[in-house]
Amino acid sequence: MNEAYNYSEVIIWLENKGKNRYGNHFKILDTDYPIIFKLIAYFLKDEQMCLQYGINLDRGILLSGPVGCGKTSLMNLMKDLTPTAHKFLIKPSRDISFEFIKDGYEIIHKYSKSAPKTICFDDLGTENNLKYFGNECNVMAEILLSRYDLFITKKIMTHITTNLSASEIEAIYGNRVRSRLRSTLNLIAFDKDAKDKR
Template identity: 40%
Template sequence: MEPQTNELQALSGLLPLAILTTEEKQALAMWTSNPRQYPELTPEETAEVLQTARREKGRQAYLEAYTKQVHGEKQWPDLDARTFRDFVVRRGKARAADRGWADFDIDADNRDILKILALYFVGDERFEKLKPGYSLGKGILLIGGTGVGKTQLMELCSVNPHASYTVHECQVIAEEFAAKDGGKPVLDHYSGHGRVSKTDYTFGQTITGRFFDDLGQEANARHFGNERNVMGEIIQNRYRLGNYFLTHFTSNHDMEQLGQFYGPRVEDRLREMCNIIQFAASAKSRRGSVANPIATTVVEK
Protein backbone atom coordinates (compact mmCIF):
# COMPACT_ATOMS: atom_id res chain seq x y z
CA MET A 1 0.00 0.00 0.00
CA GLU A 2 1.34 3.46 -0.93
CA PRO A 3 2.12 5.85 1.93
CA GLN A 4 -0.50 8.53 2.57
CA THR A 5 0.19 12.15 1.52
CA ASN A 6 0.42 13.35 5.11
CA GLU A 7 2.95 10.67 5.89
CA LEU A 8 5.06 11.62 2.87
CA GLN A 9 5.02 15.19 4.04
CA ALA A 10 6.15 14.09 7.46
CA LEU A 11 8.96 11.99 6.00
CA SER A 12 10.18 14.89 3.88
CA GLY A 13 11.68 16.42 6.97
CA LEU A 14 14.21 13.58 6.99
CA LEU A 15 15.30 14.05 3.32
CA PRO A 16 18.59 15.72 2.49
CA LEU A 17 18.23 19.34 1.38
CA ALA A 18 19.98 20.94 -1.57
CA ILE A 19 22.41 23.64 -0.63
CA LEU A 20 20.89 26.74 -2.32
CA THR A 21 21.78 30.37 -2.25
CA THR A 22 19.23 32.97 -1.26
CA GLU A 23 18.82 33.98 -4.95
CA GLU A 24 18.20 30.36 -5.96
CA LYS A 25 15.60 29.89 -3.23
CA GLN A 26 13.91 33.10 -4.44
CA ALA A 27 13.90 31.77 -7.99
CA LEU A 28 12.15 28.59 -6.90
CA ALA A 29 9.61 30.57 -4.97
CA MET A 30 8.93 33.01 -7.83
CA TRP A 31 8.35 30.25 -10.39
CA THR A 32 5.91 28.37 -8.15
CA SER A 33 4.10 31.49 -6.94
CA ASN A 34 0.56 32.31 -8.00
CA PRO A 35 0.43 34.54 -9.89
CA ARG A 36 3.84 33.64 -11.25
CA GLN A 37 6.57 36.23 -10.83
CA TYR A 38 9.60 36.85 -13.02
CA PRO A 39 13.02 38.30 -12.31
CA GLU A 40 14.07 41.70 -13.55
CA LEU A 41 16.37 41.85 -16.61
CA THR A 42 19.69 43.62 -16.69
CA PRO A 43 20.03 46.45 -19.25
CA GLU A 44 22.22 44.20 -21.40
CA GLU A 45 19.68 41.37 -21.29
CA THR A 46 16.87 43.79 -22.15
CA ALA A 47 18.79 45.09 -25.19
CA GLU A 48 19.50 41.54 -26.42
CA VAL A 49 15.85 40.47 -26.05
CA LEU A 50 14.64 43.55 -27.92
CA GLN A 51 17.15 42.98 -30.72
CA THR A 52 16.06 39.36 -31.07
CA ALA A 53 12.39 40.35 -31.13
CA ARG A 54 12.99 43.08 -33.69
CA ARG A 55 15.00 40.69 -35.87
CA GLU A 56 12.20 38.10 -35.80
CA LYS A 57 9.56 40.73 -36.54
CA GLY A 58 11.61 41.99 -39.49
CA ARG A 59 12.05 38.44 -40.81
CA GLN A 60 8.33 37.81 -40.69
CA ALA A 61 7.59 41.12 -42.44
CA TYR A 62 10.14 40.32 -45.16
CA LEU A 63 8.71 36.84 -45.77
CA GLU A 64 5.18 38.22 -46.09
CA ALA A 65 6.28 41.00 -48.48
CA TYR A 66 8.44 38.65 -50.56
CA THR A 67 5.61 36.14 -50.90
CA LYS A 68 3.31 38.91 -52.07
CA GLN A 69 5.94 40.21 -54.48
CA VAL A 70 6.39 36.80 -56.10
CA HIS A 71 2.89 35.35 -55.94
CA GLY A 72 0.60 38.32 -55.38
CA GLU A 73 -1.43 40.35 -57.83
CA LYS A 74 0.69 42.37 -60.29
CA GLN A 75 0.18 45.92 -61.50
CA TRP A 76 2.03 46.88 -64.68
CA PRO A 77 3.19 50.43 -65.41
CA ASP A 78 0.57 52.74 -66.86
CA LEU A 79 2.38 54.01 -69.95
CA ASP A 80 1.36 56.79 -72.30
CA ALA A 81 3.05 57.42 -75.64
CA ARG A 82 5.68 59.73 -74.16
CA THR A 83 6.70 57.41 -71.33
CA PHE A 84 6.79 54.46 -73.74
CA ARG A 85 9.11 56.43 -76.06
CA ASP A 86 11.34 57.16 -73.08
CA PHE A 87 11.38 53.45 -72.24
CA VAL A 88 12.34 52.52 -75.82
CA VAL A 89 15.20 55.03 -75.77
CA ARG A 90 16.47 53.76 -72.39
CA ARG A 91 16.30 50.18 -73.61
CA GLY A 92 18.05 51.15 -76.84
CA LYS A 93 20.88 52.89 -75.01
CA ALA A 94 21.25 49.91 -72.67
CA ARG A 95 21.42 47.59 -75.68
CA ALA A 96 24.03 49.84 -77.32
CA ALA A 97 26.16 49.70 -74.17
CA ASP A 98 25.82 45.90 -73.96
CA ARG A 99 26.80 45.40 -77.59
CA GLY A 100 29.55 47.99 -77.78
CA TRP A 101 27.77 50.36 -80.15
CA ALA A 102 28.62 54.05 -80.13
CA ASP A 103 25.08 54.96 -79.01
CA PHE A 104 21.40 54.55 -79.77
CA ASP A 105 20.37 57.67 -81.64
CA ILE A 106 16.98 59.29 -82.06
CA ASP A 107 17.26 61.87 -84.82
CA ALA A 108 15.36 63.43 -87.71
CA ASP A 109 15.33 60.11 -89.59
CA ASN A 110 13.56 58.05 -86.93
CA ARG A 111 12.01 60.47 -84.43
CA ASP A 112 8.60 60.64 -86.12
CA ILE A 113 8.61 56.88 -86.75
CA LEU A 114 9.16 56.25 -83.03
CA LYS A 115 6.36 58.67 -82.12
CA ILE A 116 3.96 56.78 -84.41
CA LEU A 117 5.02 53.40 -83.01
CA ALA A 118 4.67 54.66 -79.44
CA LEU A 119 1.08 55.77 -80.05
CA TYR A 120 0.30 52.37 -81.52
CA PHE A 121 1.98 50.21 -78.90
CA VAL A 122 0.23 51.91 -75.97
CA GLY A 123 -3.12 51.60 -77.73
CA ASP A 124 -3.58 55.39 -78.02
CA GLU A 125 -6.63 56.17 -80.18
CA ARG A 126 -4.82 59.18 -81.64
CA PHE A 127 -2.89 56.66 -83.75
CA GLU A 128 -5.99 55.99 -85.83
CA LYS A 129 -6.26 59.68 -86.71
CA LEU A 130 -2.76 59.90 -88.15
CA LYS A 131 -3.68 58.46 -91.55
CA PRO A 132 -6.80 57.07 -93.21
CA GLY A 133 -6.96 53.32 -92.73
CA TYR A 134 -4.77 53.25 -89.65
CA SER A 135 -6.25 50.98 -86.98
CA LEU A 136 -5.21 49.63 -83.60
CA GLY A 137 -6.78 46.37 -84.74
CA LYS A 138 -4.10 45.94 -87.43
CA GLY A 139 -0.43 45.04 -87.12
CA ILE A 140 2.59 47.03 -88.25
CA LEU A 141 4.49 46.79 -91.54
CA LEU A 142 7.56 49.00 -91.19
CA ILE A 143 9.24 49.72 -94.53
CA GLY A 144 12.58 51.38 -95.13
CA GLY A 145 16.00 51.04 -96.68
CA THR A 146 18.64 48.68 -95.38
CA GLY A 147 20.24 49.81 -92.14
CA VAL A 148 17.81 52.61 -91.22
CA GLY A 149 16.99 50.89 -87.93
CA LYS A 150 13.67 49.13 -88.62
CA THR A 151 14.59 45.91 -86.87
CA GLN A 152 16.00 47.62 -83.79
CA LEU A 153 12.92 49.80 -83.32
CA MET A 154 10.56 46.84 -83.62
CA GLU A 155 12.68 44.69 -81.30
CA LEU A 156 12.80 47.50 -78.72
CA CYS A 157 8.99 47.81 -78.86
CA SER A 158 8.40 44.07 -78.40
CA VAL A 159 7.40 44.45 -74.72
CA ASN A 160 4.39 46.73 -74.76
CA PRO A 161 0.91 47.12 -73.21
CA HIS A 162 -0.96 46.75 -76.53
CA ALA A 163 0.27 43.34 -77.68
CA SER A 164 3.74 42.02 -76.89
CA TYR A 165 5.40 39.79 -79.47
CA THR A 166 8.33 37.54 -80.27
CA VAL A 167 10.91 38.22 -83.00
CA HIS A 168 11.57 35.95 -85.99
CA GLU A 169 13.76 36.31 -89.10
CA CYS A 170 12.02 35.38 -92.34
CA GLN A 171 15.17 33.80 -93.82
CA VAL A 172 15.61 31.61 -90.74
CA ILE A 173 11.98 30.46 -91.01
CA ALA A 174 12.57 29.46 -94.65
CA GLU A 175 15.65 27.51 -93.59
CA GLU A 176 13.72 25.80 -90.79
CA PHE A 177 11.06 24.75 -93.32
CA ALA A 178 13.74 23.27 -95.62
CA ALA A 179 15.39 21.28 -92.81
CA LYS A 180 14.87 17.52 -92.66
CA ASP A 181 12.52 17.83 -89.68
CA GLY A 182 10.86 20.99 -91.02
CA GLY A 183 7.99 21.15 -93.49
CA LYS A 184 4.39 21.63 -92.42
CA PRO A 185 5.03 21.77 -88.63
CA VAL A 186 7.13 24.89 -89.25
CA LEU A 187 4.30 26.50 -91.21
CA ASP A 188 1.81 25.59 -88.50
CA HIS A 189 4.03 26.96 -85.73
CA TYR A 190 4.54 30.40 -87.26
CA SER A 191 0.99 30.61 -88.54
CA GLY A 192 -0.28 30.51 -84.96
CA HIS A 193 0.14 32.96 -82.12
CA GLY A 194 2.57 32.47 -79.26
CA ARG A 195 1.53 31.44 -75.75
CA VAL A 196 3.43 32.12 -72.55
CA SER A 197 2.94 31.08 -68.94
CA LYS A 198 5.29 33.65 -67.38
CA THR A 199 3.88 37.06 -68.18
CA ASP A 200 6.30 39.42 -66.41
CA TYR A 201 7.61 40.65 -69.78
CA THR A 202 4.30 40.65 -71.64
CA PHE A 203 2.21 43.02 -69.50
CA GLY A 204 0.21 40.03 -68.29
CA GLN A 205 -0.67 38.88 -71.81
CA THR A 206 -0.71 35.08 -72.15
CA ILE A 207 -1.11 35.18 -75.96
CA THR A 208 1.67 36.97 -77.83
CA GLY A 209 2.08 38.14 -81.39
CA ARG A 210 4.86 37.50 -83.88
CA PHE A 211 7.15 40.00 -85.60
CA PHE A 212 8.62 38.77 -88.90
CA ASP A 213 11.82 40.60 -89.77
CA ASP A 214 13.11 41.29 -93.30
CA LEU A 215 10.05 40.22 -95.27
CA GLY A 216 10.99 39.64 -98.90
CA GLN A 217 14.63 38.83 -98.19
CA GLU A 218 13.99 35.12 -97.65
CA ALA A 219 14.24 32.62 -100.47
CA ASN A 220 11.60 30.14 -101.52
CA ALA A 221 12.25 26.88 -99.68
CA ARG A 222 12.03 23.26 -100.76
CA HIS A 223 11.26 20.43 -98.35
CA PHE A 224 11.76 16.98 -99.91
CA GLY A 225 11.20 18.44 -103.37
CA ASN A 226 8.15 20.46 -102.36
CA GLU A 227 8.96 24.11 -103.12
CA ARG A 228 6.94 26.64 -101.12
CA ASN A 229 6.77 30.37 -100.68
CA VAL A 230 6.94 29.94 -96.93
CA MET A 231 6.28 33.49 -95.75
CA GLY A 232 3.53 33.93 -98.34
CA GLU A 233 1.72 30.93 -96.88
CA ILE A 234 2.26 32.10 -93.30
CA ILE A 235 0.78 35.50 -94.20
CA GLN A 236 -2.28 33.84 -95.72
CA ASN A 237 -2.70 31.58 -92.70
CA ARG A 238 -2.39 34.42 -90.20
CA TYR A 239 -4.86 36.45 -92.24
CA ARG A 240 -7.42 33.66 -91.84
CA LEU A 241 -6.60 33.44 -88.14
CA GLY A 242 -7.54 37.09 -87.58
CA ASN A 243 -6.35 39.27 -84.68
CA TYR A 244 -4.16 41.20 -87.09
CA PHE A 245 -2.72 43.34 -84.29
CA LEU A 246 -0.65 40.26 -83.36
CA THR A 247 1.24 40.22 -86.68
CA HIS A 248 4.07 42.62 -87.57
CA PHE A 249 6.69 42.88 -90.30
CA THR A 250 9.68 44.88 -91.46
CA SER A 251 10.83 45.00 -95.05
CA ASN A 252 13.39 46.76 -97.24
CA HIS A 253 10.85 46.66 -100.07
CA ASP A 254 7.79 48.73 -100.87
CA MET A 255 4.35 47.23 -101.40
CA GLU A 256 4.77 47.02 -105.18
CA GLN A 257 7.95 44.98 -104.82
CA LEU A 258 6.39 42.74 -102.17
CA GLY A 259 3.43 42.19 -104.50
CA GLN A 260 5.79 41.11 -107.27
CA PHE A 261 7.39 38.51 -105.02
CA TYR A 262 4.37 37.17 -103.12
CA GLY A 263 1.65 37.88 -105.66
CA PRO A 264 -1.33 40.27 -105.61
CA ARG A 265 -3.38 38.13 -103.22
CA VAL A 266 -0.74 38.25 -100.46
CA GLU A 267 -0.16 41.94 -101.16
CA ASP A 268 -3.87 42.56 -100.56
CA ARG A 269 -3.70 40.54 -97.34
CA LEU A 270 -0.78 42.64 -96.11
CA ARG A 271 -2.67 45.86 -96.82
CA GLU A 272 -5.69 44.56 -94.89
CA MET A 273 -3.64 43.24 -91.98
CA CYS A 274 -1.11 46.00 -91.49
CA ASN A 275 -0.67 49.68 -90.81
CA ILE A 276 2.03 50.55 -93.34
CA ILE A 277 4.64 52.91 -91.90
CA GLN A 278 7.49 53.98 -94.13
CA PHE A 279 10.82 55.66 -93.50
CA ALA A 280 11.61 58.58 -95.75
CA ALA A 281 13.69 57.65 -98.79
CA SER A 282 16.35 60.06 -97.52
CA ALA A 283 16.77 58.17 -94.20
CA LYS A 284 20.44 57.29 -93.79
CA SER A 285 21.76 53.80 -93.22
CA ARG A 286 23.09 53.35 -89.71
CA ARG A 287 25.46 50.62 -90.80
CA GLY A 288 26.49 51.76 -94.28
CA SER A 289 25.34 48.63 -96.16
CA VAL A 290 23.65 48.52 -99.56
CA ALA A 291 20.07 47.27 -99.91
CA ASN A 292 19.74 43.72 -101.15
CA PRO A 293 17.33 42.79 -103.95
CA ILE A 294 14.39 40.52 -103.18
CA ALA A 295 15.65 36.96 -102.90
CA THR A 296 14.78 34.69 -105.81
CA THR A 297 16.92 31.59 -105.16
CA VAL A 298 15.62 28.43 -103.56
CA VAL A 299 16.84 27.08 -100.23
CA GLU A 300 16.90 23.28 -100.41
CA LYS A 301 17.91 20.65 -97.94
Protein backbone atom coordinates in the same frame (compact mmCIF):
# COMPACT_ATOMS: atom_id res chain seq x y z
CA MET B 1 0.60 65.68 -77.76
CA ASN B 2 -1.62 63.50 -75.63
CA GLU B 3 -1.82 64.44 -71.95
CA ALA B 4 -1.71 60.78 -70.96
CA TYR B 5 1.77 60.22 -72.38
CA ASN B 6 4.75 62.53 -72.68
CA TYR B 7 6.20 61.34 -75.98
CA SER B 8 9.48 63.21 -75.46
CA GLU B 9 10.00 61.29 -72.21
CA VAL B 10 9.10 58.02 -73.94
CA ILE B 11 11.77 58.78 -76.60
CA ILE B 12 14.38 59.35 -73.84
CA TRP B 13 13.33 56.06 -72.20
CA LEU B 14 13.59 54.23 -75.55
CA GLU B 15 17.01 55.74 -76.24
CA ASN B 16 18.28 54.58 -72.83
CA LYS B 17 16.89 51.09 -73.49
CA GLY B 18 18.61 51.19 -76.90
CA LYS B 19 21.96 52.17 -75.35
CA ASN B 20 21.65 49.28 -72.87
CA ARG B 21 20.84 46.83 -75.64
CA TYR B 22 22.95 48.05 -78.57
CA GLY B 23 25.72 50.12 -76.96
CA ASN B 24 26.36 53.80 -76.21
CA HIS B 25 26.46 54.74 -79.90
CA PHE B 26 22.69 54.10 -80.12
CA LYS B 27 20.75 57.30 -80.80
CA ILE B 28 17.24 58.13 -81.95
CA LEU B 29 17.54 60.80 -84.63
CA ASP B 30 15.20 63.80 -84.69
CA THR B 31 14.46 63.02 -88.34
CA ASP B 32 12.97 59.66 -87.24
CA TYR B 33 10.60 61.19 -84.66
CA PRO B 34 7.54 61.15 -86.99
CA ILE B 35 7.96 57.37 -87.48
CA ILE B 36 8.74 56.70 -83.82
CA PHE B 37 5.80 58.79 -82.55
CA LYS B 38 3.48 56.65 -84.69
CA LEU B 39 5.01 53.46 -83.30
CA ILE B 40 4.78 54.76 -79.72
CA ALA B 41 1.12 55.72 -80.24
CA TYR B 42 0.35 52.28 -81.64
CA PHE B 43 2.21 50.19 -79.07
CA LEU B 44 0.97 52.24 -76.10
CA LYS B 45 -2.56 51.92 -77.54
CA ASP B 46 -2.94 55.72 -77.46
CA GLU B 47 -6.29 55.98 -79.22
CA GLN B 48 -6.31 59.77 -79.53
CA MET B 49 -2.89 59.93 -81.22
CA CYS B 50 -3.59 56.89 -83.40
CA LEU B 51 -6.73 58.61 -84.64
CA GLN B 52 -4.66 61.69 -85.46
CA TYR B 53 -2.07 59.57 -87.32
CA GLY B 54 -4.70 57.50 -89.15
CA ILE B 55 -3.55 54.30 -87.43
CA ASN B 56 -6.04 51.49 -86.85
CA LEU B 57 -5.39 49.77 -83.50
CA ASP B 58 -7.23 46.67 -84.74
CA ARG B 59 -4.54 46.01 -87.36
CA GLY B 60 -0.87 45.09 -87.20
CA ILE B 61 2.14 47.16 -88.30
CA LEU B 62 4.09 46.95 -91.57
CA LEU B 63 7.29 48.92 -90.91
CA SER B 64 9.14 49.48 -94.16
CA GLY B 65 12.29 51.33 -95.06
CA PRO B 66 15.74 50.95 -96.59
CA VAL B 67 18.41 48.59 -95.25
CA GLY B 68 20.01 49.83 -92.03
CA CYS B 69 17.43 52.49 -91.12
CA GLY B 70 16.70 50.81 -87.76
CA LYS B 71 13.47 48.85 -88.32
CA THR B 72 14.51 45.74 -86.36
CA SER B 73 16.04 47.75 -83.49
CA LEU B 74 12.87 49.83 -83.19
CA MET B 75 10.57 46.80 -83.13
CA ASN B 76 12.76 45.24 -80.42
CA LEU B 77 12.42 48.43 -78.37
CA MET B 78 8.66 48.57 -78.97
CA LYS B 79 8.45 45.09 -77.48
CA ASP B 80 9.70 46.63 -74.20
CA LEU B 81 7.12 49.41 -74.47
CA THR B 82 4.16 47.15 -75.23
CA PRO B 83 1.76 46.23 -72.39
CA THR B 84 2.00 42.56 -71.40
CA ALA B 85 -1.33 41.68 -73.03
CA HIS B 86 0.00 42.80 -76.42
CA LYS B 87 3.57 41.44 -76.24
CA PHE B 88 4.84 39.92 -79.47
CA LEU B 89 7.55 37.58 -80.70
CA ILE B 90 10.08 38.80 -83.29
CA LYS B 91 11.11 36.13 -85.78
CA PRO B 92 13.56 36.73 -88.66
CA SER B 93 12.06 35.50 -91.95
CA ARG B 94 15.41 33.92 -92.91
CA ASP B 95 15.38 31.80 -89.74
CA ILE B 96 11.93 30.51 -90.67
CA SER B 97 13.21 29.48 -94.10
CA PHE B 98 16.10 27.55 -92.48
CA GLU B 99 13.63 25.85 -90.13
CA PHE B 100 11.56 24.88 -93.18
CA ILE B 101 14.59 23.19 -94.80
CA LYS B 102 15.08 21.19 -91.60
CA ASP B 103 11.49 20.40 -90.57
CA GLY B 104 9.37 20.90 -93.68
CA TYR B 105 5.72 21.91 -93.83
CA GLU B 106 5.10 21.70 -90.10
CA ILE B 107 6.97 25.05 -89.89
CA ILE B 108 4.14 26.73 -91.81
CA HIS B 109 1.74 25.28 -89.23
CA LYS B 110 4.02 26.39 -86.36
CA TYR B 111 3.85 30.09 -87.35
CA SER B 112 0.24 30.13 -88.43
CA LYS B 113 -2.34 27.68 -87.14
CA SER B 114 -0.60 26.74 -83.89
CA ALA B 115 0.74 30.22 -83.05
CA PRO B 116 -1.92 31.87 -80.90
CA LYS B 117 0.05 35.08 -80.45
CA THR B 118 1.21 38.16 -82.29
CA ILE B 119 4.42 37.66 -84.28
CA CYS B 120 6.61 40.24 -86.00
CA PHE B 121 8.18 38.70 -89.11
CA ASP B 122 11.46 40.57 -89.39
CA ASP B 123 13.13 41.37 -92.70
CA LEU B 124 10.44 39.93 -94.96
CA GLY B 125 12.03 39.39 -98.37
CA THR B 126 15.46 38.20 -97.17
CA GLU B 127 14.40 34.55 -97.23
CA ASN B 128 14.35 32.52 -100.45
CA ASN B 129 11.85 30.13 -101.97
CA LEU B 130 12.94 26.78 -100.64
CA LYS B 131 12.69 23.16 -101.58
CA TYR B 132 11.68 20.44 -99.17
CA PHE B 133 12.04 16.96 -100.69
CA GLY B 134 12.06 18.54 -104.15
CA ASN B 135 8.89 20.59 -103.67
CA GLU B 136 9.41 24.34 -103.93
CA CYS B 137 7.48 26.46 -101.47
CA ASN B 138 7.13 30.17 -100.85
CA VAL B 139 7.13 29.61 -97.11
CA MET B 140 6.41 33.18 -96.00
CA ALA B 141 3.57 33.58 -98.51
CA GLU B 142 1.90 30.47 -97.08
CA ILE B 143 2.43 31.66 -93.50
CA LEU B 144 1.09 35.15 -94.25
CA LEU B 145 -2.02 33.76 -95.94
CA SER B 146 -2.65 31.51 -92.93
CA ARG B 147 -2.05 34.43 -90.54
CA TYR B 148 -4.70 36.37 -92.43
CA ASP B 149 -7.18 33.59 -91.59
CA LEU B 150 -6.08 33.80 -87.93
CA PHE B 151 -6.68 37.55 -88.00
CA ILE B 152 -10.17 37.15 -89.45
CA THR B 153 -11.24 34.35 -87.11
CA LYS B 154 -9.38 35.20 -83.88
CA LYS B 155 -8.12 38.78 -84.30
CA ILE B 156 -4.52 37.59 -83.84
CA MET B 157 -2.24 40.23 -85.32
CA THR B 158 0.91 40.11 -87.37
CA HIS B 159 3.65 42.74 -87.65
CA ILE B 160 6.25 42.86 -90.42
CA THR B 161 9.48 44.72 -91.09
CA THR B 162 10.73 44.84 -94.68
CA ASN B 163 12.77 46.88 -97.12
CA LEU B 164 10.46 45.79 -99.95
CA SER B 165 8.04 48.18 -101.62
CA ALA B 166 4.37 47.21 -102.09
CA SER B 167 5.02 46.25 -105.72
CA GLU B 168 8.05 44.14 -104.73
CA ILE B 169 5.92 42.37 -102.10
CA GLU B 170 3.39 41.58 -104.83
CA ALA B 171 6.10 40.35 -107.23
CA ILE B 172 7.58 37.97 -104.62
CA TYR B 173 4.48 36.83 -102.71
CA GLY B 174 1.63 37.41 -105.16
CA ASN B 175 -1.30 39.83 -105.23
CA ARG B 176 -3.36 37.78 -102.75
CA VAL B 177 -0.71 38.30 -100.08
CA ARG B 178 -0.35 41.98 -100.92
CA SER B 179 -4.12 42.47 -100.76
CA ARG B 180 -4.38 40.69 -97.40
CA LEU B 181 -1.49 42.68 -95.94
CA ARG B 182 -3.16 45.88 -97.08
CA SER B 183 -6.35 44.97 -95.23
CA THR B 184 -4.67 43.81 -91.99
CA LEU B 185 -1.68 46.14 -91.49
CA ASN B 186 -0.95 49.83 -90.90
CA LEU B 187 1.87 50.95 -93.17
CA ILE B 188 4.52 53.04 -91.39
CA ALA B 189 7.34 53.84 -93.79
CA PHE B 190 10.75 55.43 -93.48
CA ASP B 191 11.73 57.75 -96.30
CA LYS B 192 13.54 55.81 -99.03
CA ASP B 193 16.55 58.08 -98.41
CA ALA B 194 16.62 57.37 -94.65
CA LYS B 195 20.18 57.24 -93.34
CA ASP B 196 21.91 53.87 -92.88
CA LYS B 197 22.65 53.82 -89.15
CA ARG B 198 24.92 50.78 -89.14
